[in-house]
Amino acid sequence: MPRALITGVTGQDGLYLAELLLGKGYEVFGLVRGQNNPKRELVEQQVPGVQIVTGDLTDLSSLMRAMTTAAPDEVYNLGAISFVAYSWENARLTSEVTGLGVLNMLEATRLYSGDDLSRVRFYQASSSEMFGKVQQVPQSEATLLWPRSPYGVAKVYGHYMTINYRESYGMHASSGILFNHESPRRGPEFVTRKISRAVARISLGLQDSISLGNLDAKRDWGFAGDYVDAMWRMLQAPAGDDYVVATGETHSIREYLDIAFARVGIDDWSDLVVVDPRFFRPAEVDLLIGDATKARTELGWEPQVSFPELVTMMVDADLDEQRALAGR
Known part of the structure; x- marks a missing residue:
């Protein structure tokens, strides 16, 4: 063993x-x-x-x-x-x-x-x-x-x-x-989980809005x-x-918000998201996108979960958690 x-x-x-x-x-x-x-x-x-x-x-x-x-x-x-x-x-x-x-x-x-x-x-x-x-x-x-x-x-x-x-x-x-x-196990201080949790709470009437930093930052x-x-x-x-x-794809915070809010039936989230300068980084990393050719060819590794599937998974998990916490 x-x-x-x-x-x-x-x-x-x-x-x-x-x-x-x-x-x-x-x-x-x-x-x-x-x-x-x-x-x-x-x-x-x-x-x-x-x-x-x-x-x-x-x-x-x-x-x-x-x-x-x-x-x-x-x-x-x-x-x-x-x-x-x-x-x-x-x-x-x-x-x-x-x-x-x-x-x-x-x-x-x-x-x-x-x-x-x-x-x-x-x-x-x-x-x-x-x-x-x-x-x-x-x-x-x-x-x-x-x-x-x-x-x-x-x-x-x-x-x-x-x-x-x-x-x-x-x-x-x-x-x-x-x-x-990311995943449903991500800490709530990270932006992806911060969003998925807030979206779940907003849809359940437990929260009014979410404050974020740079919505145009892009990540893989x-x-x-x-x-x-x-x-x-x-x-x-x-x-x-x-x-x-890496996945070899890049998506912005805005795209994450689009999919997350759409999952709970909200198409226009502009009034629910507040851009707060406190959450901007002193030195921003604007665009990250990885080339995983080496891992794919030498290790036989491929990502299995797509970006929309990931966002949906996280929102659904937080909906379940927030409903349980609220006794619904």
Whole structure:
């Protein structure tokens, strides 16, 4: 039975990945920060087969203990402070967790592996936010990185550190440059979930409007459940490498709003959405669209859920949740 350790197991990617690996017969360990972590119960409810180990990406000794306990064949480093807007408010903490945390996890893996540095396969969750001020459309593995947020800068550090460990030590270490991927499990602070939840509440008469930032920002949005399959495929490849994971389509916030409101029978949402300058980024990333040719040809990966299907899935899930909360 293969064994896997997932950091960031409480996030949407961690939950979907844990389900995928458990379904493939893995013994899965999830790293949770602190014994009283409020999200621990979420993991225990949604993926009860996961064995919880405690650790902190900023504390190498705790990661070494977690590695010894889990004895993994594969390590998936998904843990990060991942809300981009917050990274401007606390750039240092974002850098320590999202950037230096990768170094700590790589080092813990290297030290645990001993003389056979290729026996534990390592996945790093890189991000399309690394492209920032895009220098090429669409973006591929060879596109120059130009991050536009402290989060993006921290991800670039972790990305290059993963490459360095692969090249310096011969580790089977891969980075998945994942473009925006969403799901009903997405946190409500992220714009896609913020919209789907607000649309559900507006349709039920529980909320009057929603405040958003730049409605013309464009992203390459896919389904998180599809993207964790790409992560697993990377670690089954003969050698570590870097892969863009994306749909190859770009859509604006306005398009997301069109589909979301149409799902609840609202065609004109102009009076229900307030553009608030507070939600504009200090340095905007206007257009992200990925070229996943390499993942498609080398890993056999293809996205399965379309953009309209994704938006509909999220709105329907939030309708169910809000009805239950309102006792309807």
